[in-house]
Amino acid sequence: MSRLSEFALIAELFAPLAKSQGAFGLTDDAALFSPRPGHDLIVTADALVEGVHFRKDDPPQTIARKALRVNLSDLAAKGAEPTGYLLVLSLPAHIENDWLRDFAHGLELDQKTYGCSLMGGDTTSTPGPLTLAITALGYVPDGKMILRAGAKPGDSVYVSGTIGDAGAGLAVLEGEGAHLSEAVREHLIQRYRLPTPRLILGKQLRGAASAALDVSDGLIGDLAHIAEVSHVGIEIEADHIPRSAALRALWGEDAVRAATAGDDYEIAFTARPEEQIDKIAARAGVSVSRIGRVTKGTGVVLLDAARREIAVPRPGFTHF
Amino acid sequence: MSRLSEFALIAELFAPLAKSQGAFGLTDDAALFSPRPGHDLIVTADALVEGVHFRKDDPPQTIARKALRVNLSDLAAKGAEPTGYLLVLSLPAHIENDWLRDFAHGLELDQKTYGCSLMGGDTTSTPGPLTLAITALGYVPDGKMILRAGAKPGDSVYVSGTIGDAGAGLAVLEGEGAHLSEAVREHLIQRYRLPTPRLILGKQLRGAASAALDVSDGLIGDLAHIAEVSHVGIEIEADHIPRSAALRALWGEDAVRAATAGDDYEIAFTARPEEQIDKIAARAGVSVSRIGRVTKGTGVVLLDAARREIAVPRPGFTHF
Numbered sequence: 001m002s003r004l005s006e007f008a009l010i011a012e013l014f015a016p017l018a019k020s021q022g023a024f025g026l027t028d029d030a031a032l033f034s035p036r037p038g039h040d041l042i043v044t045a046d047a048l049v050e051g052v053h054f055r056k057d058d059p060p061q062t063i064a065r066k067a068l069r070v071n072l073s074d075l076a077a078k079g080a081e082p083t084g085y086l087l088v089l090s091l092p093a094h095i096e097n098d099w100l101r102d103f104a105h106g107l108e109l110d111q112k113t114y115g116c117s118l119m120g121g122d123t124t125s126t127p128g129p130l131t132l133a134i135t136a137l138g139y140v141p142d143g144k145m146i147l148r149a150g151a152k153p154g155d156s157v158y159v160s161g162t163i164g165d166a167g168a169g170l171a172v173l174e175g176e177g178a179h180l181s182e183a184v185r186e187h188l189i190q191r192y193r194l195p196t197p198r199l200i201l202g203k204q205l206r207g208a209a210s211a212a213l214d215v216s217d218g219l220i221g222d223l224a225h226i227a228e229v230s231h232v233g234i235e236i237e238a239d240h241i242p243r244s245a246a247l248r249a250l251w252g253e254d255a256v257r258a259a260t261a262g263d264d265y266e267i268a269f270t271a272r273p274e275e276q277i278d279k280i281a282a283r284a285g286v287s288v289s290r291i292g293r294v295t296k297g298t299g300v301v302l303l304d305a306a307r308r309e310i311a312v313p314r315p316g317f318t319h320f
Numbered sequence: 321m322s323r324l325s326e327f328a329l330i331a332e333l334f335a336p337l338a339k340s341q342g343a344f345g346l347t348d349d350a351a352l353f354s355p356r357p358g359h360d361l362i363v364t365a366d367a368l369v370e371g372v373h374f375r376k377d378d379p380p381q382t383i384a385r386k387a388l389r390v391n392l393s394d395l396a397a398k399g400a401e402p403t404g405y406l407l408v409l410s411l412p413a414h415i416e417n418d419w420l421r422d423f424a425h426g427l428e429l430d431q432k433t434y435g436c437s438l439m440g441g442d443t444t445s446t447p448g449p450l451t452l453a454i455t456a457l458g459y460v461p462d463g464k465m466i467l468r469a470g471a472k473p474g475d476s477v478y479v480s481g482t483i484g485d486a487g488a489g490l491a492v493l494e495g496e497g498a499h500l501s502e503a504v505r506e507h508l509i510q511r512y513r514l515p516t517p518r519l520i521l522g523k524q525l526r527g528a529a530s531a532a533l534d535v536s537d538g539l540i541g542d543l544a545h546i547a548e549v550s551h552v553g554i555e556i557e558a559d560h561i562p563r564s565a566a567l568r569a570l571w572g573e574d575a576v577r578a579a580t581a582g583d584d585y586e587i588a589f590t591a592r593p594e595e596q597i598d599k600i601a602a603r604a605g606v607s608v609s610r611i612g613r614v615t616k617g618t619g620v621v622l623l624d625a626a627r628r629e630i631a632v633p634r635p636g637f638t639h640f
Contacts, residue, residue: 024467027468028533029394042353043440045442047444049446049447093640126449135408145352229347
């Protein structure tokens, strides 16, 4: 097996990613975060398991970047600005040096893009599939964290970007859409492999959104979490769910499939008034669509153009 | 399969462990840590993989507690006081509700003992072995974190508790020591399954220890990390390495095996003068042994009673 020793791996590939003083070049037991005056620290953790969250043949660079980005996406939805992350890597024997170099390079690219750095973690062997757990930390001004609880009847419901692309990308990797152009297929696959955390939008939504979360398990299923903890109902108009041309080429007008596919890592949020959101979207440089409204009811209802309810048999992905 | 759904699992078993306001009852994307004035936040992450860090037949309660305790042990060695932790749990299909209830109960017991609570995390399925990653957070007064770098020639080297018991416990589980009494075997197995994070000692060592770490991979191998980052040498007297009667019953006077077995989760540290350390140990209610001294050299040397060097072929555990 061609593999650096555990300590050489950390020293050669990961220590260069530890750019903050509090990471001690990954030579200590723990990392130090000095408090930023007037700020709270927001902390989130998400795991990626080979064969569950990514495919074995996905490029190491996008696996690394996706693992980091799904965590940054959680920070984005809370209005937080990332500062650092810890990486727990459980490596099966077949992973070799070249793979690890590409993996570390992927992290390096995204650290630069998103302004954060590796602070610590753990590297272990595993007899099972490659498993990554990242804990990401970010700052938000005191009291400005955007919660899931907070949506109020009368608020509008919004979502960033387009919905369903990532799920469609996974479907393409699994054999759907063989008749489509290479460009369409690639666009969808890329959306699956490399989500875009909406950090600038999240920051702009501080004080403007009444509730927010990132869409990871499916738009309908995730909005149900906001409805539940905010004690409100949510009505979504199927026709208003933003969908890309590539997605329509694969799945046509099937809004239910798009809104339950998951892996979008867009921000869904509630807010009013609408003019403010248009300005925020323009400043953040990302499209934001109004897709529905908050009601006094409970749960999430998907409506067609005639306001008839569309059945949603499985609102989102669950692991078991 | 008898298993709660993913959301029911979180609501029924894990939400009751989320006692801090910033955990939002595990209903949000991320946790909030309000800064404690005058303190730094210390963050550490460690993974446990079934078949690597624990045995499949270990009780779920001790698996949970060990996962938490190995992280608290890192905080202890840095002089930090735990506040909360995030749990990433990758569950194979064979794990059932009873197992999960015992697991959660184990966390609950240790939360009470060590004064911390669950703040968030992630639950996923895995086709591989059970894998847990915990990220623990703790506070230390500004500038008082105890680093690995800081040992100075002339300092004494100390270690808490006894060394080698956990490695011996694993050996017993793997078939060694069948001739020993049940009590001896149980003592060693318990030390393997349930380490004791030395949190009170760690707190007392703030400002007194020049360097510290927790012994996880083997005493000699871990002290080599202090030697390396402090740019010093370390001499250890084999006869002074504290060993329990149970360990001696299994491995006799074999100091090398004890000092390289790993999984001890004791604190090894450097300090002077000696009287101060005696008082600290008494206040912390834990035995502390002086095992050697810091020199101007490099690396770690193990010496016998005649000050002859004892060969250490493999100073500590490495994953690859």
